[in-house]
Amino acid sequence: MSKVRVGIIGTGGISHFHMHGYLAQAENCEVVAACDINEPKLKAFGEKYGIKNLYTDYNEMLAKERLDAVSVTTWNSVHCPATVAALNAGVSVLCEKPMAMNTEEALRMEEAAKKNGKVLQIGFVRRFGMDTAAAKDFIDSGAAGDIYFAEVSYLRRNGCPGGWFGDKRYSGGGPLIDLGVHVMDLARYLAGRPKPVAAYGFTFSNIGPGGGSAEKAWTIEVSGEFEHNVEDFATGFIRFDNGFVMHVSASFVLNIKEDYGDVVLFGTKAGIKLGNPSEYYTSDGKNGVLDGEKYNKPSGFTEIFDYEVAHFVDCVKNGTPCIAPAEDGVMLMRMIDAIYESARTGKEAVIKY
Ligand SMILES: NC(=O)c1ccc[n+]([C@@H]2O[C@H](COP(=O)([O-])OP(=O)(O)OC[C@H]3O[C@@H](n4cnc5c(N)ncnc54)[C@H](O)[C@@H]3O)[C@@H](O)[C@H]2O)c1
Known part of the structure; x- marks a missing residue:
């Protein structure tokens, strides 16, 4: 070609x-x-x-x-x-x-x-960020041991994008499917892409778009054709076939001081936190940063x-x-569906294959 x-x-x-x-x-x-x-x-x-x-x-x-x-x-x-x-x-x-x-x-x-x-x-x-590349190399080298837990979040204080993002008929859901998907994918990718088997989740729609305040993080085109019917906040645990567990939280609207998000993975030898640069923490106190020459490339949104x-x-x-x-996209959709299902039923949702 x-x-x-x-x-x-x-x-x-x-x-x-x-x-x-x-x-x-x-x-x-x-x-x-x-x-x-x-x-x-x-x-x-x-x-x-x-x-x-x-x-x-x-x-x-x-x-x-x-x-x-x-x-x-x-x-x-x-x-x-x-x-x-x-x-x-x-x-x-x-x-x-x-x-x-x-x-x-x-x-x-x-x-x-x-x-x-x-x-x-x-x-x-x-997955293409240098923070992710550094963490992946560290984990793949065995330096973190077996990864058994991840705590991931993508929280906006007042950042409902409005328009179709707030309408399930066009979006499929709120912050979990829009924002949570990024950090859930990173944690699963870094943990070696295990297979999700069950989830326990919760969604909340207590505040609504705009949070009742004039402050608005950003807004895209809103037209009369869109309703607002998605959650403000979602959280849940996902269990994987190898024993790995992930806890995710994602919000469009939440009463926190400011927006923040973290991807932290815990292994038997080290914990890793994504960032610029990514960091690691070990039980013998040999903490450090993952900032080698290889990762010295611009990693902003555009890059x-x-x-x-x-x-x-x-x-x-x-x-x-x-x-x-595609197979990783399917796994993410299984995880998201299971959290939404569990939030609806109040029970653990078993992921069937
Ligand atoms: N990777 C990221 O960080 C990131 C960031 C923002 C958005 N997104 C994703 O990108 C996608 C688009 O988001 P956006 O912010 O650009 O939204 P947007 O509303 O700005 O753009 C979506 C466009 O799709 C068009 N569209 C709808 N139906 C269509 C059809 N049948 N044929 C052709 N065009 C059609 C709309 O008219 C609109 O112009 C979403 O899936 C969103 O989740 C990803």
Whole structure:
């Protein structure tokens, strides 16, 4: 394959970070088409990047353009239909997180990738950060021993994005599926990708969007078509087949001093906390930081998207094995579904295979 021919499905906020990544890979790929149901937004996107082939229907784009790959950067309810349509058209997909609305959709997407022999990468962008790379090397070297517990959080004091993010029909859920997914994925990835077997979860909708205060962290386009019906806060324990346990907490709205998030893993030889730089703590007091030369690369929001997109292009062009494959997206959807199910029933949810 010469240059990978790329289309963008969904030209909202995050698509610009994908575009930045594709433009940084201009010797290996070219974005030739874009699609959005919102025509003014689509037109502005086309003008900004000089993309002439614009569509309001992704099926039409897939039929008319000779594409090798697409980014699916729509709201969550379109991830599954757009991804399956692309894969069935013989096009590889970089699909934003969360992979889908639920496990059932995620399994259909994984199946379509297998059936068509195409790449389906899930947008677990934080896997590409240098904090994660340092922690992974440390854990993989055996220096942390066996990882048996992780405490992960992604907490916003007052950061409900509004719009479709607050409407389950489009998002599938609130902060757990939107924010929790990032840190849950990191913990499972670093712990060696064990298989989740059960969860005990709780969700709360006590405060509502905006928290009753004028302060608003950020807001995206809100239209009358969206309701607000997601949780403010979710928390839960997930148990894995190898004995590993994860505790996750995620909020859009919570009465805390300020936003914070942590990914901390505990092993028999050391504990590791992700950060810039990541840190480790041992029982003999030999604590330290994971800041080798290898990790001395910029790791801001834009850069990690650049690394993610570069990896995707490499997988499509050169057949490099994908480090954020569909099967991991499916596992995350199983974990999220189980927490929501347990929160509904008040009982532990067993994850069935
Ligand atoms: N990896 C990250 O850190 C990160 C950050 C933000 C958002 N995201 C994810 O990216 C996705 C998009 O989020 P966003 O913030 O860009 O939202 P957004 O609302 O800004 O953009 C979504 C776009 O999808 C379009 N769309 C909806 N249905 C469509 C369809 N059938 N065909 C084509 N376009 C369609 C909408 O019109 C909108 O322009 C979400 O899944 C979100 O979870 C990931």
